[in-house]
Amino acid sequence: xxxxxxTEFERIVQSDQRIEPRDWMPDGYRKTLIRQIxxxxxxxxxxxxxxxxxxxxxxxxxxxxxxMAKVQDEAGHGLxxxxxxxxxxxxxxxxxxxxxxxxxxxxxIFNYPTLSYADVGVIGWLVDGAAICNQVPLCRSSYGPYGxxxxxxxxxxxxxxxxxxxxxxxxxxxxxxxxDMVQESVNRWWWPALMMFGPPDDRSPNSAQSMAWRIxxxxxxxxxxxxxxxxxxxxxxxxxxxxxxxxxWNAERGAYDFGEPDWDEFMQVVxxxxxTSVERIxxxxxxxxxxxxVREAAAAFAARTAAPDTT
Ligand code: ACO
Numbered sequence: 001x002x003x004x005x006x007t008e009f010e011r012i013v014q015s016d017q018r019i020e021p022r023d024w025m026p027d028g029y030r031k032t033l034i035r036q037i038x039x040x041x042x043x044x045x046x047x048x049x050x051x052x053x054x055x056x057x058x059x060x061x062x063x064x065x066x067x068m069a070k071v072q073d074e075a076g077h078g079l080x081x082x083x084x085x086x087x088x089x090x091x092x093x094x095x096x097x098x099x100x101x102x103x104x105x106x107x108x109i110f111n112y113p114t115l116s117y118a119d120v121g122v123i124g125w126l127v128d129g130a131a132i133c134n135q136v137p138l139c140r141s142s143y144g145p146y147g148x149x150x151x152x153x154x155x156x157x158x159x160x161x162x163x164x165x166x167x168x169x170x171x172x173x174x175x176x177x178x179x180d181m182v183q184e185s186v187n188r189w190w191w192p193a194l195m196m197f198g199p200p201d202d203r204s205p206n207s208a209q210s211m212a213w214r215i216x217x218x219x220x221x222x223x224x225x226x227x228x229x230x231x232x233x234x235x236x237x238x239x240x241x242x243x244x245x246x247x248x249w250n251a252e253r254g255a256y257d258f259g260e261p262d263w264d265e266f267m268q269v270v271x272x273x274x275x276t277s278v279e280r281i282x283x284x285x286x287x288x289x290x291x292x293x294v295r296e297a298a299a300a301f302a303a304r305t306a307a308p309d310t311t
Contacts, residue, residue, distance in 0.1 A: 005024040006026065008024070009023070009024060009025060009026065009029075012142075013142050013213060013214050016140070016142075016214070018142065018143070018144035018147065019142050019143050019144060020144045020145075021087040021088070021144075021145065028209070029213055029215075030088055030089070032206065032209065032210060032213070032215060033085075033088055033143050033146065033215060034085055034088050034090055035104075036210070036215065037081055037084050037085045037088075037146055038081075038082075038085050038090070038095050038098070038104050039104060039105050039106060039107070040081050041077075041078050041079075041081035041082045041084075041085060041095065042078075042095075042099045042104060042105070042106035043106040043107035043109075043110065044074050044075070044077040044078035044081060045074070045075065045078035045099075045106075045284070046099075046106045046107075046110045046280050046284060047074050047106075047107070047109075047110050048071050048074045048075055048078075049110065049276075049280055049283055049284075050110055050112070050113070050114045050119070050123065050276075051067060051070065051071055051114065051119075051120055051123055052071050053114050054067065054114060054117060054119070054120050055067055055068060055071065057117070058117075058120075059117060063120075063167070066163050067120060070124070070159075070160050070163060073156045073159075073160065076156075077153045077156065080149050080152070080153065081149055081153075082095060083145075083149075084145040084146050084149045087145045096288060099281075099284065100281060100284055100285040100288060102272060102281065105270065107196060108192065108195055108196065108266060108269040108270055108274065109127055109130075109192050109193065109195070109196050110276075110280060111269050111274025111275060111276050111277045111280060112188070112189070112192055112274065112275055112276065113275055113276050115185075115188070116181050116184070116185055117181070118168070118171060118178075118181040118182045118184070118185035119185050119188075119189070120164070120167060121164045121165070121167035121168040121171065121182065121185070122164065122168065122182070122185040122186055122189045123164060123189070124160050124161055124162075124163050124164015124165065124167065125161060125164035125165045125168055125234070126164075126186070126189050126190065126193040126231065127189065127193055127196070128157050128160040128161045128164060129161045129164075129193075129227065129230070129231065129234075130193045130194075130196045130197065130227050131157050131196070132154055132157045132158060132161060133197075133223055133226055133227040133230065134196065134197060134223050135150050135153060135154050135157065136150075136154055137216075137217035137218050137223075138150045138216075138217070139151050139154060140214075140217055141214065141215050141216075141217070142213060142214040142215055143215060146215075165234070165238070168182055168238055168240075169238065172238055172239050172240070179239070182238075182240060183240050183241070186235075186240045186241075186242065186243075187243045190242045190243055190244070191243070191244075191261050191262065191265075192269075193227075194224055194227070194228070194258075194261045195261050195263075195265075195266045195269075197220045197221075197223050197224040197227065198220040199220065199263065199266070200220065200221055200263070201219045201220055201221045203263075204219070204220050207219050207220060225255055225256075228247075228255075228256050228258050229255055229256055232247070232256055244258055244259045245259070246258055246259035247259070
């Protein structure tokens, strides 16, 4: 009976075991996972664009090779996560349609332009740093395919974060102009990076249920705080500051106090009014349309190799 199935589902979740694709799950659980994992996959795919923008202008062969490897990793994460979403009964082609038709979201962070090469370092350090902070707990997500996908994704994100930090370290030991470029980039990315964690807990409609289902293991504000606490000492090592006059150590809490991100800006970006929102989707649509012949050729080849031998 449904009650028995529900009890079994609850037992699995509450005992920190995994729900697997063939297990019974409530419709809401399935829908929430499809929403979150698809949004996550779309973010990885759209996230190739801001950094991809600098591939042709990387300052050395070494930097170009690193950046190319990193951007390719993001494509891999996207494909991996689309596969995880497909285990819930949706089709990848449908997900791509949803993205390019604006029916599904992707992370707000990728709607900001990359204006200097320092942005490559700052994205690695702060954006991938925030991504790791959010995603490491997701390795323990109650849905098996998602949690397992996160393990590999997090390992690669850690490499991305380090390459960003190393690039910034190099720039910070360079010329005045290079140091200024890094600080200017940090100023632009700090607040958008904090927004990646989503709206504040009292304005996060999905958090309570997702926490109860153990899809999410921490609230948006908890992870944002963790990210701030982790980033401040790293900024000190680099020799940059964050553009927040309210940022201060709070000895009582044993954590940093910090200012409020501009949530109106966040809402605008999420609605599709970010600086590069239109361009990102237009590029994705063009890539999809230009790749139609590859999909057709692959399908034709698969059909031919699967056909019975008539010779
Ligand atoms: N950008 C765009 N939309 C966002 C963002 C964001 N940074 N944060 C929240 N939202 C959306 C949510 O998707 C939700 O919209 P929906 O109900 O229409 O789907 C709405 O804002 C309200 O937010 P929450 O109720 O807090 O949503 P949720 O519980 O899903 O939490 C979060 C949002 C924290 C982003 C969660 O979905 C998550 O952890 N996702 C996995 C990580 C991820 O997607 N990372 C992508 C960026 S990192 C990278 O790719 C390098």
